[in-house]
Amino acid sequence: MIGITKRFPGVVANSDINITVRRGDVHAIVGENGAGKSTLMKILYGMQKPDEGTIKIQDKQMSFSSPADAIAAGIGMVHQHFMLADNLTVLENVILGSEPTRAGRLNFAEARQRINGISKAYGLDVDPDDLVEHLGVGDRQRVEIIKVLYRGASILILDEPTAVLVPQEVDELFNNLRLMREEGQTIIFISHKLDEVLSLADAITVIRRGTTVATVQPGQVSARDLAQLMVGSELPVPELRESTVTDQVELQVQGLTVLSADGRTVIDDVSFAIHRGEIVGIAGVEGNGQAELVEALMGIRPAEAGRIVLAGQDVTALSTRARREAGIAFIPEDRHRQGLLLESPLWENRILGHQTRPPNTVGLFIDRSGARRDTERIVKDYDVRTPSIDVPASALSGGNQQKLIVGREMSDDPSLLVAAHPTRGVDVGAQAAIWDNLRTARAQGLAVLLISADLDELIGMSDRLKVLLRGRLVADADPRTVTPEDLGSAMTGAASEVGP
């Protein structure tokens, strides 16, 4: 790919990207959240057209206007979120969209033979007749990979494939990928987990703020060098100054157990406390119960057992609204799904989550001028870049949307903030601003539960760290002494004690 540029309204997602991938390589593309990796891959897979630049495969210039063109050119993509039909079998899912037929009827025998062939060749162990709904996450991913290979792909794009896997599954996946490499498949591997990248890749391209900054060999660099490249030199550093922790307990969680919709225990007997003026960080590989913990604290998901006590008041039985009124603020992990009404103007989004409190409401009615005035305040104080408070939230960039949410949640004098990935997918400037806000609020006595996948953020911004693994709090860590490497191994269950 040479000189790829893609502009979106208001932002340049990719500019002048140059990547050369050699045949039979595992080529990793790393970069921060929001650096433009996904956009780049969408362009390569034909889901979006570049505004400038060319894509060449074996010296032949390509122009993809749809994924079908990319598939025809031998490019296959395994998405981060699986796209499988739960109520069909593995076999049916794989052939869906390219069904082999004989005399107008589906030819299952041929398909089964080919799938078994692919499974065997690459060690992708799946029974073609299993229903997809019975499969675990790792198996589903294998089905996705088979699906792509079945369509004759010789270049595989894997978009953050390990984000949803547990460590053993990651090892299995890497074994599969190594086998594929031996068979001459080209693999493009997107990730922001540097250890994985270093252990697997033959070449690594770093993307920062939408452009390629370097291509390196894994033998020549350390994880630290890569991190430096990923974020550039003039980085905001997450750090806390003097401790503001008080001895007043703001949040006390005792023996909290939460079940998933299908009855599995996703949070298992979790207990912890957060004091006023303290930030407690929760580290863990994504999918180990973080989302469920947050939803249980917010009252979105019922607690099966245990108690949640806020400033001495048992809130376990309270609704989400009552908990918010009691002083819990919430920065959700997915701002588009849980944090904003995208089609509504900014000032209506100011009301969201604070529907029952001034300045948004007077009695049973919405106070438009009050809400508008306070939105102006948030826009000014939190540096939300917007031409007016009447534009819909969807028109803002991710960082500005997030600043609006942070500003909103810091209003009304909260006593506890549940912050899930507060700086995910935002630019460096917004990240620094959000960290500043957290520090200020902490100094004023706010208790914060911080959940993040960014280990530097966790270590830098927490007074205490806890490690969540398969729904249990398995270890404590002292952020002043722990290294990201130690924390990482605790997150995968390799070590039960962290630090010296």
Place this chain on the structure above:
Amino acid sequence: MSDLFVAQRTLSLRRLLARLAPHKLLLTLVAPALALLFAALISAIVLVGSGASPLFTYRSMLEFGLKPDQIVNTVNQATTYYLAAIAVAIGFRMNLFNIGVDGQYRLAALLSAFVGGAVHLPAPLHVALIVVVAVTVGAAWASIAGILKVFRGVNEVISTIMLNAIATALGAYLLTTYFSVSVAGSNNIGTKPIGASGRIGGIAFPGTDNRVFGLVFLAVLVGVGFHFLVNRSRFGFDLRATGLSASAAVASGVSVRRMVLLTMAISGGLAGLIGMPQLLGSSYSYSLDFPAGLGFAGIGIALLGRNNPVGIAFGALLFGFLDQSSQILDLNGIPKEIVLIMQGTIVLSVVVAYEIVRRVRIRQQQSAVGTDLATPTEPQEAAA
């Protein structure tokens, strides 16, 4: 000080102008106008296919429809349609589909007519009692679907359709078995007529003996109330938030179950009002010839009016006008069912037009914000 004053005034003026930005207003009006034109074109093709002249057809409809008699009929029909569409629209605002407005309205009209015919009270109390019975019956019948959805997970579309069928059968059974008195000079049966104290007089209109339903004001009141409830109240905010993003609404503290129960009941209560203008204004009794299918017309009109009280008023008047003006067609040997085709194409093309406008607008806003912000930040970007 005067400088400040002027500055403030220009600011608020600019805000007002921004809200009424010409291209925005233009898009809002042009889209349905184009859709109407398109629908007229399709109907013209159908007319030509069935051997009639479209121009002649449209002209005779217009001439007939604008006679005083027909204007009054149109307004009366539109009043009923308006209430039906508002009942549907309140559910639509939170993506709740009350397809059962039809059954709710007929059951409510039957029972309130029976109660109204059975009692004698001072005028305001008599009317109030009838209306309260109608609203209660409509709300109760709709709540069955709400309760089923919240506690048993039954899709409200299916349950309300089923409840329509049950309401039809239940209504016929109650009417024939318990409530009926024979209507003099016909084989129609209906409830005992409501006494004079329970009736609402009509409004005279020049050039005709037909009278406009007195309860046309009820429709206006309901429209204004709908606007305040949806756009100005906390309940309305929760309602809209749920419709725009259920997950965000839940995270903000909205109890979706409570919203479903309440909204279903309100929608059903409004459905209960649909029969009132006719019952209290002209028929005074519920009989077998009470119109069916109003709930379904209401769905189309709510879509046409974009669930907005003013838009729905235009939609209701348009549908009422088409209904009334088509009466002339049979006399001219043109099948009046052509009007049903017109109504259908209007709804379809308007819905498509709105969606196009919505997408164009989102893109415009995004690029507007982009250019607005790109200018000052550009030098910084270059320096970085």
